[in-house]
Amino acid sequence: MPNADPSLFPKLTHLHGPQTRRLLRRSVAIYVVLYGIAVALLLLAPATWAGFALGLMAPGAGFAAGWSMLAGGALFGVALLIWFATGNVLLPPMVWLGAAWLAVENTPSPSQKSTVPVLIILGFAALWLWQHHALYRAKNHRLRLNAHLAVCPALPAPPPSADALSPADLARLRLLLDRALQPVETFNGFEHRDPFQTAALRYQVNFVAFALALVQAQYAPACKGYLHQAQDNLLIKIQNPKVWRYWAWENLWGNLRHDPDPIRQGNIMYAGFVAAQIALRANACGYPFDATQVQVSGGQSFAYSQPQIIETLTRQYETSRLGLLPCEPNWVYPLCNLITAAAIRAHANRHGTQHWARISGCLRAGLEAEFIGAGGTFLAFRSSLTGIVAPAVGGALMQGYPCVYLNAVAPDMAQRQWQTLRFARQGRDWRRAIWRLDVGNYGLSRAAGYTGLALAAREIGDEAAAADLLALLEADCPEVIAAGVAHRESASLWALAHEVMARAHRAGGLAALMQPQVGAGPYIEAVDYAETLVAKARNTAGGLEIVLDPRQPGQSQSLVFARLHPNHTYLLRGDINGRLIADAQGKAALQLVLSQRTAFVLYPEEGETP
Numbered sequence: 311m312p313n314a315d316p317s318l319f320p321k322l323t324h325l326h327g328p329q330t331r332r333l334l335r336r337s338v339a340i341y342v343v344l345y346g347i348a349v350a351l352l353l354l355a356p357a358t359w360a361g362f363a364l365g366l367m368a369p370g371a372g373f374a375a376g377w378s379m380l381a382g383g384a385l386f387g388v389a390l391l392i393w394f395a396t397g398n399v400l401l402p403p404m405v406w407l408g409a410a411w412l413a414v415e416n417t418p419s420p421s422q423k424s425t426v427p428v429l430i431i432l433g434f435a436a437l438w439l440w441q442h443h444a445l446y447r448a449k450n451h452r453l454r455l456n457a458h459l460a461v462c463p464a465l466p467a468p469p470p471s472a473d474a475l476s477p478a479d480l481a482r483l484r485l486l487l488d489r490a491l492q493p494v495e496t497f498n499g500f501e502h503r504d505p506f507q508t509a510a511l512r513y514q515v516n517f518v519a520f521a522l523a524l525v526q527a528q529y530a531p532a533c534k535g536y537l538h539q540a541q542d543n544l545l546i547k548i549q550n551p552k553v554w555r556y557w558a559w560e561n562l563w564g565n566l567r568h569d570p571d572p573i574r575q576g577n578i579m580y581a582g583f584v585a586a587q588i589a590l591r592a593n594a595c596g597y598p599f600d601a602t603q604v605q606v607s608g609g610q611s612f613a614y615s616q617p618q619i620i621e622t623l624t625r626q627y628e629t630s631r632l633g634l635l636p637c638e639p640n641w642v643y644p645l646c647n648l649i650t651a652a653a654i655r656a657h658a659n660r661h662g663t664q665h666w667a668r669i670s671g672c673l674r675a676g677l678e679a680e681f682i683g684a685g686g687t688f689l690a691f692r693s694s695l696t697g698i699v700a701p702a703v704g705g706a707l708m709q710g711y712p713c714v715y716l717n718a719v720a721p722d723m724a725q726r727q728w729q730t731l732r733f734a735r736q737g738r739d740w741r742r743a744i745w746r747l748d749v750g751n752y753g754l755s756r757a758a759g760y761t762g763l764a765l766a767a768r769e770i771g772d773e774a775a776a777a778d779l780l781a782l783l784e785a786d787c788p789e790v791i792a793a794g795v796a797h798r799e800s801a802s803l804w805a806l807a808h809e810v811m812a813r814a815h816r817a818g819g820l821a822a823l824m825q826p827q828v829g830a831g832p833y834i835e836a837v838d839y840a841e842t843l844v845a846k847a848r849n850t851a852g853g854l855e856i857v858l859d860p861r862q863p864g865q866s867q868s869l870v871f872a873r874l875h876p877n878h879t880y881l882l883r884g885d886i887n888g889r890l891i892a893d894a895q896g897k898a899a900l901q902l903v904l905s906q907r908t909a910f911v912l913y914p915e916e917g918e919t920p
Contacts, residue, residue: 316725318456319686320678322449325441326697327679329631333697345430352423360418364426365410371426372413382409396506397564397639399695448684455686458733459726468773471816474846474857475529477907481796482810483525484843486518488795489803490540491839494547501751501803505556506638508749509802512553516583517807519544523590524823525814531596531827532854533847534872536839538599541591548584549606564639571612573619575626579637582650585619589656596829596849597873602661620657620665623650627669632694633676640695644681644688645708647673648715652820655719660826674720686730688712706731706743711762714769718821728770740779741786750804757787757801761808771817780812794861832880832912835872835897842867842904853913860904869900875914884910 324331344366351363365372370382389405392398418426475483489499503509519541526537547553557577558570565576573581584606592601607613614622626635637646651673658666681689683699690708692699702708709731717724735743744759760783767776787798797806831849834856846857860867874880874892882888882900885908890898 316459316462316729317722318459319452319682319726322445322452322684325445325448325684327676329633329676330680330692330697330699332631333693333695337696337698345427349427352427357417358415360423361413361416362410364418364423365406365413367426367430369406370409372410372416372418374416374418374422385409394638394641394691394700397560397641399564399566399640401563445684451685455730455733459729462729462733465771466773468768468771468817471528474909475525475814476845477859478796479810479813480843480845480859481791481794482806482813483521484795485797485806486521486810487536487540487839490518490522490544491536492543494543495550497547497552499803503751506560508804509751510556512548512580512583514750514803514807515544515548515553516587517804519548519587520590521807521810521814523587523594524811524819527590527594527823527827528814528816528819530844530847531594531829532831532833532849533837533844534595534597534833534835535837535844537844538595538597545587545591545604545606548587549608551608554580554608560639570608572608573606573612573614573622576636576639578623578635578646578650579643581619582623582635582646582653585616585623585657586649586653588616588619589653589660590823593656593660593823593826596827597833597835598829601657616657617661617663620654620663623654624665624668627673630672630676632680632692633672633674634681636694637691640693641691642681642694643691644677645712645715647677648712648719652715652718652824656824659824670719674723677720678723682727687734688727705745705759706735706740707745707749707759707762709734710766713766714762714820717769717818718824721818721821724770728766728772732772732775740775740782748800748802748805750802753800753802755787755800755802755805757783757798757805758808760786761801761805761812764812765808765815768812768815768817769820773817776812780809783809829873832871832874834869836868836870838868841865842869845907846909850911851913853911855909855911857907857909858904859907863905864903866901866903869902870897871900871912872897874898879915880912881915882910882912884908886910889915 326334348363348366351359355363361372363372369386370379373379373382386402386405386409389401393402492498497511500511500514501509502511505511522537522541526533530537554572555570557572557580561567561569588601588604592599601616604616605613606619632642634642634644634647635650637643654669655666658664681692683689687702688709690700690703710728713724713728716727740763741756744756744763746754746756748755748758750758760779764776764779764783767779787800789796789798831852832854834844834847837844841860841862843859843861845859846855848855871890874896876892876894876896878892880890880892880898882890886902890900890912892898
């Protein structure tokens with residue numbers, strides 16, 4: 311798929327978009343009221359209320375002892391982190407008001423009573439002046455960025471992708487397949503850290519499923535067998551209560567709603583990702599598969615078909631003021647929204663619905679106005695309650711990785727954001743630009759950064775960057791092969807799934823998956839994973855090109871083909887030769903003994919095709 315030309319950044323008139331400015335004004339107004347109440351208490355209430363009044367002005371400010379003030383402020387900071395991590399919107403105000411109440415009997419000194427209010431006013435004044443200066447700098451930076459984007463050369467055309475999965479690719483893929491093909495109720499080999507953030511079990515299931523779908527689309531769209539079973543298993547796993555029951559708590563303390571249903575409202579980190587898991591899987595396969603019949607169920611708690619999930623998400627987008635939806639309660643992440651948007655677009659294209667047309671304009675406008683910072687970079691997340699935005703977090707991964715999914719819905723923006731990352735690096739080594747934190751298990755490793763960015767580079771078409779990143783991955787986290795399965799000791803399952811995607815990917819691979827595979831010709835209906843690995847299964851001119859790697863060389867192995875012309879003869883040519891005759895249902899079984907990697911073509915005998 312040819313690369314889109316990068317779009318330019320719009321002219322900057324404000325640091326924040328219109329909806330964010332509305333939220334910030336509301337937040338400031340609420341604080342002004344709180345500050346006014348505190349001043350009134352200082353002036354009119356008995357002296358015993360002075361500590362409480364100062365505590366209303368700022369967390370911990372009502373304590374007389376310096377260490378108590380610091381402890382109160384630090385505790386409030388921890389509450390903010392928990393709010394961000396779990397969506398617990400109740401904790402910060404509880405800590406703030408609790409610290410103020412504990413200071414009721416405290417008697418601040420006269421200097422403290424006068425200094426705290428003045429310092430707060432000076433702080434707001436300094437913030438106001440800084441914003442004006444920041445806007446001036448951002449305008450100049452955008453001018454330089456747009457000048458760079460206008461003249462930057464197009465990325466070189468990527469080389470042709472590999473024709474089949476290599477033995478090394480298959481060894482990496484086996485790690486994912488082993489986890490997907492285990493009994494659906496077990497999660498051996500998955501990492502259990504926390505149910506809320508990036509190492510949560512649901513994301514591991516999602517990204518393993520994404521990897522299998524992308525590999526299938528690229529190399530084996532005409533193979534059902536174990537690839538189909540693995541993705542079926544992952545869809546069952548994502549419905550396990552241990553994966554989604556976190557939402558009952560987050561919905562309660564984040565949205566103040568007692569509803570454990572993780573799909574109904576405000577939870578795209580489950581609903582949107584599950585929709586993507588189903589949509590990518592459906593568009594990747596070149597054999598009959600009706601995604602509209604897939605049911606996602608949590609027992610008596612919820613049950614949705616894929617069309618119902620897509621409609622639920624679309625309706626929420628249509629009413630979102632920011633143009634994007636919350637991931638954690640009241641925290642909006644562009645990345646989660648781009649994955650969800652890709653799901654909606656893929657579903658709409660496959661089934662001819664208007665869901666993507668209903669939201670694409672507002673989603674793009676919201677992303678541009680509210681979640682692209684004044685400096686041209688992605689904002690990691692923003693509070694939909696207060697309008698506040700997180701400081702720059704995540705390093706290069708947070709800036710580059712969203713381009714994978716952005717390329718599927720707005721390729722010109724994806725090219726622009728990738729070129730912005732390249733401009734910001736200014737020749738810096740990737741290792742210095744990537745945080746030493748694996749988002750998949752919180753380990754001190756850059757594995758997730760290398761693999762996530764390598765996938766983005768491949769999707770965008772920056773082959774040089776992808777090669778550099780994968781070389782750094784091997785240097786920092788050497789690959790180990792055990793019993794034919796590849797892994798990296800310090801890398802998370804998140805990182806390993808993204809490595810599989812990055813190495814098997816091609817430019818515009820995810821963007822291509824927005825359209826369904828055209829299924830025509832024979833496909834492999836059954837193949838035993840314990841016996842044979844399929845490195846290629848792709849239809850061509852009425853036939854089927856196949857590459858197999860035996861797991862048990864020298865032993866009898868079997869394949870079952872389907873969608874053949876009933877009662878017709880098919881030829882096998884290549885490393886093996888022979889004939890097959892399809893039965894009345896258009897199926898045929900092949901028994902063979904493989905001693906090494908084997909490539910052949912199955913096609914109808916001349917004159918047999920009606």
